[in-house]
Amino acid sequence: MxxxxxxxxxxxxxxxxxxxxxxxxxxxxxxxxxxxxxxxxxxxxxxxxxxxxxxxxxxxxxxxxxxxxxxxxxxxxxxxxxxxxxxxxxxxxxxxxxxxxxxxxxxxxxxxxAKWLGIGKDEELGRRGGGVSACATCDGFFYRGKEVAVVGGGDTALEEALYLTRFARHVHLVHRRDTLRASKAMQERAKANPKITFHWNQAVADLETRRVETSPGNPVEKLRALRLKDTRDGSPSLLEVEGLFVAVGxxxxxxxxxxxxxxxxxxxxxxxxxxxxxxxxxxxxxxxxxxxxxxxxxxxxxxxxxxxxxxxxxxxxxxxxxxxxxxx
The missing domain is CATH 3.50.50.60 (FAD/NAD(P)-binding domain)
Structure with missing residues (x-):
């Protein structure tokens, strides 16, 4: 040995x-x-x-x-x-x-x-800098003036959402249930913030992307929208955002x-x-x-x-x- x-x-x-x-x-x-x-x-x-x-x-x-x-x-x-x-x-x-x-x-x-959403494309875009992140403190600055979404329902998700309101134009909190796991104090802070909108009973089913040429001859995939599915009846919807923060632990x-x-x-x-x-x-x-x-x-x-x-x-x-x- x-x-x-x-x-x-x-x-x-x-x-x-x-x-x-x-x-x-x-x-x-x-x-x-x-x-x-x-x-x-x-x-x-x-x-x-x-x-x-x-x-x-x-x-x-x-x-x-x-x-x-x-x-x-x-x-x-x-x-x-x-x-x-x-x-x-x-x-x-x-x-x-x-x-x-x-x-x-x-x-x-x-x-x-980081735990991802299990849809594959979220982890792929996260690794490539394509508009998906698991850390608002790390990457929130890059979304100044943009529409972003946070997925999750615990204290971490609400902390991420509140932090992102410093930079983003608006923050969409997507949660698969109609109640949050977060502490009461954290919920009250988030619900009182006019820059946060809650999307209840929604799960991210897929991500839509667009090709952006960051430099001549070097196109990359960037997030364009979330395809959501209602967890009660399965009905689909589209949420256009440029950033997705996964906060499921x-x-x-x-x-x-x-x-x-x-x-x-x-x-x-x-x-x-x-x-x-x-x-x-x-x-x-x-x-x-x-x-x-x-x-x-x-x-x-x-x-x-x-x-x-x-x-x-x-x-x-x-x-x-x-x-x-x-x-x-």
């Missing part, structure tokens, strides 16, 4: 930042990239709210910069997907498609994936853990308040896999820093270097 002082599972802002700090602490971290290297930012066309890039930067470009920085500082990054992790043995065992690794400390930075990427770590009711890993420590000694969680509140690149990066610092301190106190480290 290949042993490491510390292994980081997952990339994105949390994983790469943890790798940067762990490298500077001389821990020679191994980073297992996973199925989507760079995380959700690799499907974000433009990031304008990450400090240090006054003109903005494409999401994939930001991840490339972080990855290159981690490599320059000494991190080892391999294109492995983790199948399972055994946290009840010492050293811990991480099982990948090509073999096993052992480690003294483990940082979990596998993020969370996120799913933390923790299936490989098979319940080995405590999580909240929505599957987000539990950490000790003010730290990234999980209830299992030597295991730390950072980024969206443990954050159901902010889910921003900057907060993920911050918690990645915390995870590396927490891990380095734990290692120095409980597991000082004593064995040779073998490399791939």
């Amino acid at each position: 290949n042993h490491r002082r510390i292994i980081i599972i997952g990339t994105g802002p949390a994983g790469y930042t943890a790798a940067i700090y762990a490298s500077r602490a001389n821990l020679a971290p191994l980073v297992l990239e996973g199925a989507q290297p760079g995380g959700q930012l690799t499907i974000t066309t433009e990031v304008e709210n990450y400090p240090g890039f006054r003109e903005g930067i494409p999401g994939p470009g930001l991840m490339d910069e972080m990855r290159a920085q981690a490599l320059r500082l000494g991190a080892e990054i391999v294109p492995e997907t983790v199948l399972s992790a055994h946290l009840d043995v010492r050293p811990m065992v991480v099982v990948t498609e090509s073999g096993d690794y052992t480690c003294d400390a483990l940082v979990i930075a596998t993020g969370a994936s 996120h799913r933390p990427n923790t299936a490989f853990l098979r319940g080995a770590l405590p999580a909240d009711e929505n599957g987000y890993l539990l950490v000790e308040k003010g730290s990234t420590r999980t209830p299992v000694p030597g295991v730390f969680a950072c980024g969206d896999v443990q954050d159901s509140t902010y889910r921003q690149a900057i907060t993920a990066a911050g918690s990645g820093c915390m995870a590396a610092v927490d891990a380095e301190r734990w290692l120095s106190e409980t597991c000082p270097p004593s064995r040779e480290t073998s490399h791939v």
Whole structure:
């Protein structure tokens, strides 16, 4: 087996930042990239709210910069997907498609994936910057003066809708029922906002698109309208919008853990308040896999820093270097 002082599972802002700090602490971290290297930012066309890039930067470009920085500082990054992790043995065992690794400390930075509507085209347009998003805070600015829609009925959906009223000409809240799951206070705020219209008992059946030439000879598909279906009688209707924000929840990427770590009711890993420590000694969680509140690149990066610092301190106190480290 290949042993490491510390292994980081997952990339994105949390994983790469943890790798940067762990490298500077001389821990020679191994980073297992996973199925989507760079995380959700690799499907974000433009990031304008990450400090240090006054003109903005494409999401994939930001991840490339972080990855290159981690490599320059000494991190080892391999294109492995983790199948399972055994946290009840010492050293811990991480099982990948090509073999096993052992480690003294483990940082979990596998993020969370947005739940889509299950119609295919929404996820496709979301990945291509075609007018569909799962984050109003990330992308709302791009819809200034436009008609947009939000799908969902919980607090997150109403928060997204209220946030979008700062930019959009009008916000359409599409919900498949005639009552909302959101808190009463949030409902009252949304219903009192004249820029929000509720479309009750409606489900998104399909999306209509138009071809837009963003540059000479480079046409792309952009959202034009939502095809809605009444959930009571099936009658169709058309809602013309230029942006769709899917707010039906996120799913933390923790299936490989098979319940080995405590999580909240929505599957987000539990950490000790003010730290990234999980209830299992030597295991730390950072980024969206443990954050159901902010889910921003900057907060993920911050918690990645915390995870590396927490891990380095734990290692120095409980597991000082004593064995040779073998490399791939």
